[in-house]
Amino acid sequence: MKILIIQPKLEHTIKQLENELHNNNSADIVIFPEGYLNENIESACHLAKRFNTILIGGHRRLNDRPKDRAIIIDRSGTVILDRIKYSPTSFVEVEGLKIGHILCDELIVQGIKNESEMNVDLVVHPIGVGMFSEEQFQEWIDEARKIAITYNTMIIGTSHADGSYGDTGVSIPIAYCFGKNGEEIFISKNDVRPRILDLQSTNISISQEVH
Template structure:
């Protein structure tokens, strides 16, 4: 299976997602950041069905606390996972993979919060970029720890922009780690989209509109 990993800029619509799907209609899964979909769930469902693809990431549900939620939409355009942030880690079947879904700082605050065993993949939608080099290193180190502990591949991606609280720094982050914690790739301050072949464990950096 091929996963398209994107780092879009924050936007009110999801034009960047649609543009990337138009360019890569052969991918099976798209991973996008936490909070990217905003209130565009219905449109995302339409795109998933139109392009016969799984969409994995996060969205914001206003007037709720916490407002961020994990979302997974299947090839039929159906929402099969809709989990509030900081609740137990969810696992769903994506093609022939058992996929766990953690959101942004859940990586640090709770890791994989579940008794589930034997996942094939952990996806990690991140909100804004890292606010320091130290945070970048900390999050990669924690992701490696999770990969080794659970013997699972883990893939994460942030937005291309945005800052954390009062920080003026935003370092886009994107990564894929193998089951032993070894690096398939780590992207630092490079917001291009990438395609990861999950079986061959090889990466292709693609020209992006972002």
């Protein structure tokens, strides 16, 4: 199974997602940042079905508090997970993989908030904007590695290519993947090129196109 990890810029549409699906039509799963879909759920469902791809990331309902939600859309274009941020962690079986889904600062605030689920193959961690300091970057990387080791699971995180937390003016785009023993598969800082991870070999290929 091949996983495409993308770091699009914030946008009102989901054109960047569509372009990446065009360019990487062998991907089985696409992971994108928290909030990226905004309210374009119907369009995302059409893309999942059109490209026969599983979409995992986040979207927003502006009238909700908190507004951010975790989402998984299967190959048929059906939403199989739609969880509000800071609620208990959800686990969904997708084509033989048991996938956990945590959003952005849930990594620090609550981690895996569902101790009954211990046998998980993959934790997906969509992040909103980039890190606001080198210290935060290292803190989040260290915490993600701990989750991989504690739950004996692969974990993958990705943020947007732009945006700064609280208008700090600083944004360090982040993407990463750790294996089940906490081994580094990749850590990306300020490099927003799409990456494809082959789960069978844990080989990484990186697009030469920069957003």
